[in-house]
Amino acid sequence: MPDHVIAQTEFLNVARAENGVVTVTIERSARKNAMSQAMWRAMTSLFEGLAGDSTIRAVILTGAGSDFCAGADITEFDTVRGSAEKARQYEAENSATFAAIRHCPVPTIAAIRGICFGGGFGMAAACDLRIASTTALFSVPAARLGLAYPVDAMADIVQALGPQLAKYLTFSAARLDAQAALDAGFLLEIVEPGGLDLRATELAATIAANAPLSVKASKASIRATLTGSAADAAVASKLGDETFESADYAEGRLAFREKRRALFQGR
Structure with missing residues (x-):
């Protein structure tokens, strides 16, 4: 049976299957699913709401089109992060999103294709499990923007990558392909591009069938x-x-x- 859409904002779609698996899709493919400030706020509210639903068994987080998420929408930074005060507030909102994903009481699965950069990487790191297509590409490019990541997000990244690779990615802003991410333990597995959604659904269904x-x-x-x-x-x-x-x-x-x-x- 097809999933039933239970919530939708301008750029976020939430669908639920009969087995209690919820799929959250970032739908802004024209911008490689980059997150605006409004989207960060909506994502936080969404996951906080999911946390209060005892009938949910697992959550899949993914992106529409060919990419997972390019991170924060830098085009709005002059407005929403134009001063130190605004930048601190924006970071707090980022942290709230990562925390809402991290503290979701049921297993969370990031299904990643294409670009997974910056804040997108942070959301993936906050998930419990990560699978990706062979097209996935990872980067933590804050050093190229003169910014720092929230401490709680960095804790997720270190736990998911290990300290040495976390240092390398954040110090160098280098890019990591899917095979390297798998070898590092950041990914549970990689699949061919056409099989990502099916594999994520299968994994979530296996979890949902357990106690x-x-x-x-x-x-x-x-x-x-x-x-x-x-x-x-x-x-x-x-x-x-x-x-x-x-x-x-x-x-x-x-x-x-x-x-x-x-x-x-x-x-």
Whole structure:
């Protein structure tokens, strides 16, 4: 069945499949899906809204046309980042978007084709899993603009790339192709251009078919491990504990005994 469009702004399209997988598409292909200030704000609101929907199982983030996202729309910088005060506010809005993606309670998958630069790279790094077509090209070009990335975004980049490659990309503003990104561990896998959407959908469907409470607990535990935060560890422990008395745990045991596929409800 085709996905059902559940939200749409001028440049963002949100569609939901029956299995609870949501696909967020950046639709500004004429500008290589570059993000305007209004789009950053809309993306933040969108992911914050998704986080509050307990029926969602996974989220795919992708771009329309031949590119994922060229990053921030530099053509509006003289207006929206024309002073230090405005630049700080703009950076705070960038950080809010990265945080909303990072803190989404369900797994997030970046499906990347073509250009994935700057803020686009930051959004991809904030996702849990990243797959790409062979056309993907990555860059963190802040050094060529005289800017710095938000600290939280840099933490995502370091975790996704490793510190040495993160240093190389940010210091040099060099470009990385899909194979190099795969070899570095930034990508889970690469596929031929025509198979990217299908593979992202398959991966999301595999996740969606598993026990939602278990998947959310695992995501929270991994985050707590990476951050070393006591607060994150407490959240993860609570989510893990909630699985023990869940209906899904009972269903999983019953399905195992009956040698059939479990039908999880997320409760």
